[in-house]
Amino acid sequence: MRQLAISGKGGVRIAYLADEQLIEWRTQETGEHVSAGDVYYGRIADVKQGIQSAFVDIGCGQNAYLYVDDTLPGPAMGKGKPSISERVQAGQYVICQVIKEGSERKAPKISLKISLQGRYLVYLPLEEGWSLSRKISASEERQRLEQIISPLLGSGEGVIVRTEAAGVERERLTSELAYLRARWEGVCQQAHAQKTPGRIGGDLDVVEAALRDALAEGLDEVVVEDATTYRQVQAVLDVFASDAQRLLRKHTGKQPLFDELGVEAKLEQALRREVPLGNGGYLVMDRTEAMTVIDVNTGSFTGGGGQQREQAVTATNLEAAKEIARQLRLRDIGGIVIIDFIDMKEPTNKERVLATLKKELARDVAPSTVHGMTALGLVEMTRKRVRASLAERLTEPCAACQGRGRVLRAEESIRRLHTELAGLARSQQAEAAVVELSARLFPLVDDEEAAAEQSWPLRIYKREEPRLAPDSYRITYVGQAAEAERLSESNRKRT
Structure with missing residues (x-):
């Protein structure tokens, strides 16, 4: 049984499971995080001739790394390997795509060779020509695909035909190419309107990419927790895999989806x-x-x-x-x-x-x-390293031990607290909770009436507990608001 479990609550999170084992974990990052496949409008900040590379300001607080092989070819300028200074110049604005996420010590790597992936095709808007997956071995099928794709391509654009395209009818391939071409046109319009470096688009976002990869590998069920993400998944399947709509199911259980599937515990084990x-x-x-x-x-x-x-x-x-x-x-x-x-x-x-x-x-x-x-x-x-590791995404170096250990990121700890309180609120019909928080987490949680502004599922009465680990919290009471307030007041008097 292969499942794709998707939750849009508190940010998109996706778990791919096979026979109840967690195989892959993806998240839709927000803020300045740079994800593989993202498209940016960048400015060449510096050109380093000695290492045949350039550093590009993409508006994320850290310059990205561009190697000469990942630039677009220009006019012929003699024989031999081109120089980075022949391809880009400082101050030049470019559309670029992240091909490798950065880590705690390395900058993200980018390319000027844009590729937009679909289920059957990879669209190359800036590279002319087309190619077929080597895994499509039948000569008749290769000829059929060539006859379909070749007339559709204009000057200066290209396509890679993926293995999954074998046996797919002309209409579906034509429709997907039109969809990917429209996405590129949207990126170009955003770049034209952009005044400063920043994100202007991406590869298919995390939901689309996860669906695409899971369908290629084999999928028995897609379970979605919230209504907004459910509609998004429906729309994606309409474009890429209308035949897979039958796999889609809305989660209606009382427990949060990932609690029911045991995903949180599996993530703990993976660290x-x-x-x-x-x-x-x-x-x-x-x-x-x-x-x-x-x-x-x-x-x-x-x-x-x-x-x-x-x-x-x-x-x-x-x-x-x-x-x-x-x-x-x-x-x-x-x-x-x-x-x-x-x-x-x-x-x-x-x-x-x-x-x-x-x-x-x-x-x-x-x-x-x-x-x-x-x-x-x-x-x-x-x-091949494409994304940051799970440990880098969920944890950070521990300040208390000078980076020799790692603790959960503060936002990940707060998200887990939110998820746990939401489950308790539903199952116990609680009004309020008393929560002990580490010194690191304490200022990140608003209590009482202010908690409503953070969209907490119930009223929170918090207390700082210095003895807790930096990424830890403890829920000491869940129930009626009056009792939570009494316990909180009693704690204040003792301290």
């Missing part, structure tokens, strides 16, 4: 260092500045020696290979990954583990490459 395996083994995942290191351990394994041990170890490694692929995708881990599987003696077993790892990684939207096993028995691989 932990240790990951349990079904047979008693476990993974240890450590992130460093240069790479991510994963150690596979037998855990409670107590098998005997010889062939019995080899079989048990291989079984643990095979299970670990599947879980590692899931964890890399769920945690959005990119870059170099080193895996220390449990030692195996037989070469055939090593090949089985590598083959399983490659097969599971192939399900991932982000491309990855397994480079094989070293003489020390370590597996080297890379996974």
Whole structure:
């Protein structure tokens, strides 16, 4: 059972689950956060000839990085690799697209080669020509798609035909191309009206992108929690997948959608260092500045020696290979990954583990490459980094331990408090709550009448508790407003 669960309450959040396991987590970021696929109107702030790069002000507080290979070709200026100074100049305004999100230490990476993705096509408004997915192998189908797409393209624009286009009728392909072309025209109009650097559009927003990717992988159900997002999903499916409207369902349960599916608990597990395996083994995942290191351990394994041990170890490694692929995708881990599987003696077993790892990684939207096993028995691989990791999105360095640890972001802690109070308000028909907050969270929550301005589900009486961890809170009472006020007043007198 593959589900896409979508909630628009407190910001769009999307969970992709397969057989009740959380596979992927996406959010619609707000404010100055730069997301992959976003389109910006930027100004070239500086050109660095020595590294063949430019830094671009896109209005987000941090200049983005542009490499020469990601610029648009200009008039022929001699042989050899072009120079960045031939492509862009300081002070020039450009339309650019984020191809890799920034991290806590790195700037976002951008490209001047814009691409707008649909379910069947990728529209390239500034690059002429077209190409077909290599996975479409039948010559008759390739010829059919060429006859459909080629006459539709104008001068200076291009298209990549995705694997999902195989067998799709002409009308649907034509309609999607017209939709993507209209999106680009809208971006250009925004850029023309824009006076300063800033976001002017994006790839299909998070809802559309999640639907597109999930439908390509296989989907049995789309569950949406709130009415506004439900209508948005309906509109998206009308354009990209009208046949998938039958998969759409409105969540009507008393519990919040993600509570019912256990998503919050699964996210907590995804932030932990240790990951349990079904047979008693476990993974240890450590992130460093240069790479991510994963150690596979037998855990409670107590098998005997010889062939019995080899079989048990291989079984643990095979299970670990599947879980590692899931964890890399769920945690959005990119870059170099080193895996220390449990030692195996037989070469055939090593090949089985590598083959399983490659097969599971192939399900991932982000491309990855397994480079094989070293003489020390370590597996080297890379996974393309597109988005910030789950840990970077949900947590931040802890000020109390000088960045050696991490705590939930303040806005994430407040969102979780809001969600928990909303569930209690519905289930208990409560009027008010008494909440203890860490010193870090205390000033971010308005109490009593002011709480209504923050759209809290009930009246809040708050108290600062210095002994709580920086990202923690504690709900000490939920119920009648008069009793909450009495308890709050009693707390004030004691302090």
